[in-house]
Amino acid sequence: MTELLVAGGQVLRPDTTVERADVLVDQDSGDILAVDDPGELTGDDTLDASDGLVIPGLVNAHTHVAMTLLRGYADDKPLDAWLQEDIWPVEAELTPEDVRVGAELGLVEMIRSGTTALSDMYFHVDEIAAAVEESGLRAVLGHTAVTVAKDEAGARADMQASLDTALDLDGAADGRIKTTFQPHSLTTVGEEYLREFVPEAVEAGLPIHLHANETTDEVEPLVDEHGARPLEYADDVGLLGEDTFLAHCVHVDETEIDLLAETGTGAVHCPASNMKLASGMAPVQRLLDAGVTVALGTDGAASNNDLDMFDEMRDAAMVGKLAADDASAVPAGAVVEMATANGADLLGFESGRIEAGANADLAVLDLDAAHLTPAHDLVSHLAYAARGSDVCHTVCDGDVLMRDRDLTVFDERAVRDRASDRARALIDRAAE
Numbered sequence: 001m002t003e004l005l006v007a008g009g010q011v012l013r014p015d016t017t018v019e020r021a022d023v024l025v026d027q028d029s030g031d032i033l034a035v036d037d038p039g040e041l042t043g044d045d046t047l048d049a050s051d052g053l054v055i056p057g058l059v060n061a062h063t064h065v066a067m068t069l070l071r072g073y074a075d076d077k078p079l080d081a082w083l084q085e086d087i088w089p090v091e092a093e094l095t096p097e098d099v100r101v102g103a104e105l106g107l108v109e110m111i112r113s114g115t116t117a118l119s120d121m122y123f124h125v126d127e128i129a130a131a132v133e134e135s136g137l138r139a140v141l142g143h144t145a146v147t148v149a150k151d152e153a154g155a156r157a158d159m160q161a162s163l164d165t166a167l168d169l170d171g172a173a174d175g176r177i178k179t180t181f182q183p184h185s186l187t188t189v190g191e192e193y194l195r196e197f198v199p200e201a202v203e204a205g206l207p208i209h210l211h212a213n214e215t216t217d218e219v220e221p222l223v224d225e226h227g228a229r230p231l232e233y234a235d236d237v238g239l240l241g242e243d244t245f246l247a248h249c250v251h252v253d254e255t256e257i258d259l260l261a262e263t264g265t266g267a268v269h270c271p272a273s274n275m276k277l278a279s280g281m282a283p284v285q286r287l288l289d290a291g292v293t294v295a296l297g298t299d300g301a302a303s304n305n306d307l308d309m310f311d312e313m314r315d316a317a318m319v320g321k322l323a324a325d326d327a328s329a330v331p332a333g334a335v336v337e338m339a340t341a342n343g344a345d346l347l348g349f350e351s352g353r354i355e356a357g358a359n360a361d362l363a364v365l366d367l368d369a370a371h372l373t374p375a376h377d378l379v380s381h382l383a384y385a386a387r388g389s390d391v392c393h394t395v396c397d398g399d400v401l402m403r404d405r406d407l408t409v410f411d412e413r414a415v416r417d418r419a420s421d422r423a424r425a426l427i428d429r430a431a432e
């Protein structure tokens with residue numbers, strides 16, 4: 001057995017207290033073996049965390065990782081216009097190799113900023129899976145189906161591809177890859193396709209990930225068409241349940257919040273994307289009060305415009321207070337739980353907590369920085385003051401993916417160069 005000792009750090013424990021401890025990792029199983037007082041444990045290899053804060057690896061529970069290629073390409077528009085006028089026309093030109101390079105760039109950014117698990121919605125998923133396998137990270141992947149503007153054969157083929165991808169890819173990368181069935185949203189997938197394919201996905205035991213209740217432009221036509229709130233309709237077609245998580249949940253009323261809680265459906269809050277696209281403010285404190293499991297996601301880099309989960313924690317706390325008109329709403333400890341344990345729970349990973357038996361997915365922040373001084377409250381710092389660039393070591397599944405800010409996976413310079421070249425060529429193609 002090869003053992004890694006993460007030594008001398010202050011460690012964020014599952015109850016969101018912080019104590020000085022050593023963390024011993026079994027690199028063969030990829031699990032945490034023990035958390036004990038400093039000096040009590042020994043390992044074959046040591047990661048020095050003596051000036052650091054050791055946290056569970058962050059969980060980005062809703063993203064489109066390959067969209068890094070479109071970072072800064074189209075800004076300052078609302079969701080519908082942004083997708084229809086800018087994003088979808090360019091995405092139609094994306095090749096499998098583009099998606100591979102975009103995913104690699106996003107995964108590099110995640111490792112650098114302490115994210116060790118992601119839940120992704122996109123296409124050319126084999127390329128994303130290959131990038132995830134190479135990265136050493138953990139991911140929930142899937143092919144996202146859209147049926148609007150397709151003929152029946154095309155629509156059914158896309159839904160079937162979502163099912164087949166989820167079934168085929170589950171367990172890849174030695175179990176670091178899991179999958180979800182992914183209807184894109186309640187407006188971009190027709191009711192007949194949801195009624196046909198959702199029961200098949202449920203029958204096959206597949207978890208489900210979709211966008212829901214993101215904008216009023218999406219909610220109002222659904223209410224008009226179905227005479228019910230969008231999540232009542234989602235429940236009627238069988239989408240809600242303990243294995244489903246919904247990205248956004250901005251415009252949810254009390255009935256829908258209760259429905260999420262009763263059915264055990266998760267919500268992934270994407271505060272930066274919701275602010276940038278002016279989609280609205282999600283009622284996060286109300287969701288938490290109702291007992292809904294709320295995780296955090298960046299959404300894609302084209303609507304954020306980065307994949308830094310520290311930004312997301314800060315944004316979630318800030319906009320959560322504004323939405324509740326209450327400075328005590330969505331406090332630091334709550335956003336840290338959303339970005340760690342809650343995300344892991346929704347994605348179905350045994351990570352998100354630093355305790356014996358959990359996956360050894362963790363990040364170490366260098367606390368030796370002006371913006372982290374003084375250290376009254378390190379949970380406060382995580383939520384309000386820390387940045388992705390404070391992360392100095394990242395470990396996933398027991399493997400060190402970044403040590404002293406040097407990546408041990410990917411040739412970062414080459415990934416960035418290829419991504420720049422591919423992004424330029426893509427935009428040129430789309431403009432032709």
Ligand SMILES: CSC[C@H]1O[C@@H](n2cnc3c(O)ncnc32)[C@H](O)[C@@H]1O
Nearest residue numbers: 064087091121122123144211299300
């Ligand atoms: C068909 S693959 C996934 C699809 O989702 C698009 N997308 C990116 N951000 C959002 C968002 O906030 N709401 C809805 N859809 C979004 C992405 O561009 C891909 O086309």
Ligand SMILES: [Zn+2]
Nearest residue numbers: 211247299300
């Ligand atoms: Zn999204």
